[in-house]
Amino acid sequence: MIIPTGFANPDYSSTLSSLMRSNHRIEKFIKNGGMLLVYGALTESHNYEWLPVNLEYIQRYGPVELSLRCQSDVSLLAGDTSLECDGFFCSADGECILLNDSNEVVLVEIKYGNGMIIATTIHEFPTPEFITWGLEHSTHASI
Template structure:
């Protein structure tokens, strides 16, 4: 079993310490590394934190677009991709993903209801499901809704592509330790 995560961001994040505390090694991947065609890494999972499309917080979006083909191949070949909320009103914030995702930015606590049985529901294990901080919703997407508000607004979606999976969430909290320990580990790493 190998446990290895690439955390995509402009600078080191405290998030990496949580990942490592859950038993996985964590490598910071900057936008320059991500967009460089000759840079390669091997990971079980890649994580794109909240705010990736908001230029106030990050310059990651252009690099995600530049490497969209590599991201798709990574997932097809068995990689796992976790993408958080864009924290932006941009309509095209998720256009680098191989599935369509429409996002509406709106920060605040929301009641969460699981709509499908999935091991990925553990993303918010231990949180008060009546008031989970979220930064938006997904009114349309090309995946399966795993969690939504009582009104049916999607908050966690998944899509299996090839041998891997893409999870997109607007939950504005760190993933649970249980989720990170499971999501970050597999029998093999996938080349990015």
């Protein structure tokens, strides 16, 4: 499941209210082996209260140089080290995978139950390599 950039910004999307109403179903989906890729909220700050984990976002859009903090195939998402991000995570459960040039977290991998949450502020489409990896490593789980 992919939750796009701007999901919490009413100028771009009305998705947030649906996510809030579906938080238990989302948790069950992940716990049962589902993979969730969630992007930046595109609001001044957001605490992802609809997820069953700690994740706090601060918006700050601009070009960044990425550096690898932990080795993980999740880093296939980026595809390049010079990208644009719409912010960073000031607090996050799980493993920090990529940092921006201010040493702030922009990609995190959170294992939850049998599934995984991948959260990023990278403001780019996922690479084909990441999509292929995700399909190969996810479990069929219904929401």
